[in-house]
Amino acid sequence: MRHSLPIHVSPETYDKFNACVHCGLCLPACPTYVETANEADSPRGRIHLMRATVDGVIEPSAIVNEHLDRCLVCRACETACPSGVQYHALIEAVRPQLAQHVHGRTLQSPILEFVVKHIFPYPRRVALSVLPLRLANAVGLGGLAQKVARMMPGPLGAMTEVLPDGPILSRSLPAFTPALGERRGSVLLLQGCVGSVVSRDLNAACITVLTRNGFDVHTLSAEPCCGAMAAHANDPQGAADFAAQLVELLATRDDDYFVSPIAGCGAQLKALDHVLHDQTRYHDKVRAVVRKMRDINEFLGEVGLRPPQGRIERTVTYHDPCHLLNAQRISETPRQLLRQIPGLTLVALPETDLCCGAAGTYNLSQPEMAAQLGQRKVGNIQTTGATECITANVGCQLQIERHLKAAGQDMPVRHVIELLAESYAKSPV
Ligand code: SF4
Ligand code: SF4
Incomplete structure (x- = not known):
């Protein structure tokens, strides 16, 4: 029986369903399938559910929505797929419509929807929302405040755990810092919205x-x-509106490159042509912006790293952020940068390419699966003998650190760039 058709995709997007030959080679790469062994939580199963929903063969129900919601959009299935299925284009087209149809809004929880849409994109609001906890920490009442915060409804409580402690008032970074040594060019450092508050050190x-x-x-x-x-x-x-605002601003800049240390932001910025594809007036500006856009690891690999001289006698392991590995296809460069630090030993992390459960705001919307994946990641880190975990995305840092702490392990989780900076700081310019 065919149902009415409330979920629509463009013919171009529908064609992407046809690329899937149902081989199942993507299943072992999918974190949710690895955890649940449920076909409906696998890429192949989700593609089948989405297509059947679009075709009107099955009802666009809360159960279908649940399986799609559980997807991290980590895109590991795309990296594994020999047929080049563009899974993210399918889920990005279907999931928002399905959520609207089932819940009457874009996210299951109205509180989460408010936080993600009206707090996270605005650094001042993020800073204000973490201020009470940071004040409590400063006067020694952090433990009590955390307990109270955890009692707040759903995502609000989780948010206080996800966002880390930090200084009460953080000074803004200098608008301009000149090159040291022989000048090679200029970059605009994109700090990110949440990133500018929670990762000022980075x-x-x-x-x-x-x-x-x-x-x-x-x-x-x-x-x-x-x-x-x-x-x-x-x-x-909303994504297109924010992107348009940023493109307008970046198009006025004459920096040689735009550089981001946050894999999620870098992936989004490199996909601006997709985000703004139906707004032709932006196409030239988008092309110019994307041409200059680099992840910071990629950038340093491309221009050639000036070898850091300071020794760091430490054994570390590296976790691949999904938005760097699968969305930007960057895996070797961060490792090559780390190997240039004298004294540093880099050991392999089992399942390094399996999502840690951070996935943007996933640890707020799907706390159970996020916790399972966070714990799995910690279990793998503990087998390596490393004393530090290194990654290249602030979301992964926060998620892994939180679950290491929960496992009683006080292991730092740092960004590749923080280690490079530590090494440079030990040697004169
Ligand atoms: S998405 Fe790719 S790997 Fe997965 S079942 Fe379809 S064709 Fe096979
Ligand atoms: S994007 Fe990630 S979680 Fe979603 S189906 Fe693909 S591999 Fe699984």
């Missing part, structure tokens, strides 16, 4: 590393969100 480390490599570094005092947060909230129109 952004400062980026300035150290980029200037030591001969680049003038510019930052923006009011950087618009790239749209990734709206995309996580199943809100393609």
